[in-house]
Amino acid sequence: ALGAPAPVRVGSKEFTESEILGAMATQALAAGGVPAEHRRALGGTRILWEALLRGDLDVYPDYTGTISEEILGGAVRPDEEALRAALAPRGVGITRSLGFEDTYALAMRRDVADRLGVRRVSDLARLPALRIGFTSEFMDRKDGWPALRARYRLPQRDVRGLAHDLAYPALAAGEIDVTDVYSTDAEIGRYGLAVLEDDLHVFPEYRAVYVYRLDLEARAPAALPALRRLEGRIGASAMIDLNARVRIDGAAPDAAAAGFLRAALGLA
Ligand code: PBE
Structure with a gap:
């Protein structure tokens, strides 16, 4: 194609934390020199997953337990390596944990x-x-x-x-x-x-990760390194604070994400 490369399309689910994580991915990509756009609050897990498979999205935030239960039907343990192996034949990868669980x-x-x-x-x-x-x-x-x-x-x-x-x-x-x-x-x-304590341990672990199309690597080689800068960087208390900025203080998800990237990673 002529001119600028097509932007990387980042999606998010229809709840605050997902929008913040979508905004964070979009901004981290831009800071890494990768043009990106955020298609925010698209709907529930299935909408995002199907859009990713169809190629309408390149990246969105999800959770290991959700991938295991809701996407893979409970057939695969919610362990990063097992999920990676199960998703690869579908042309999908996951980053490492961003650093927190949201169960x-x-x-x-x-x-x-x-x-x-x-x-x-x-x-x-x-x-x-x-x-x-x-x-x-x-x-x-x-x-x-x-x-x-x-x-x-x-x-x-x-x-x-x-x-x-x-x-x-x-x-x-x-x-x-x-x-x-x-x-x-x-x-x-x-x-x-x-x-309430889940005393029979029904809920699995829900570690936050980015889910992405494996073909992104060829299309935008700088994209994955930019997303990986967020691996392990967001602890549970930091994520609760970010959610509070939006849900209690009324900040926009983009502003909360930008503040975190600046303070925690020095990204402008
Ligand atoms: N959650 C909490 C996850 C699962 C547990 C709603 C953030 C999700 O699937 O979106």
Whole structure:
């Protein structure tokens, strides 16, 4: 083609952390001299994965447990090497862990959990009247509500789907008693929620990685080295702080990402 090379297309899922990580990849690529554009908040895991396979995207952030359960159907351990081997025949690679895990967990208001004596997910088995609000993806995922309900024999019938951002105000207002949270959500600390112990270990590890098309290496040789600069660089508390910048302080995901790249990596 004539002129400038086509930009690398970075995608993100429709939640704050994914948008921040998408912005960070886009900015790290640009800082490495690789033109890149961010197609933000496209939808859930399946939308992103299919766009990557089709070639509509080159890179997006995902999590080892999600790749293992939701993308590969639970057939491959959520271990980086095993996932890499399983994804390579599909023309897909993953970076090493960015440095944190973001696992699913169930959470309740602390006063409600204390009053009902709930500390572990198994404590929910004797409370059939609890009102539950789950994010839509969690309702349907193999590693979500179907797995929890079966493993813990949970009896609740009042279970509805809602957008992740709405779960926290609904919990605070007492409209629901239990929701699924992501362990790096800033609201867990902000609302002082009780996070229930997954005492039967249903949830796998969810280490954050970038998922990319292997053909990117030939098309933009500087792209992978630029993304790899983020490997191991984002700890859980740094990610919680970044989520707080956006969800609590109202910063744009791009601004939060830029601030981190400047402070932690010296990238302009
Ligand atoms: N999460 C939390 C992951 C899985 C656990 C929602 C950030 C995801 O698949 O997007």
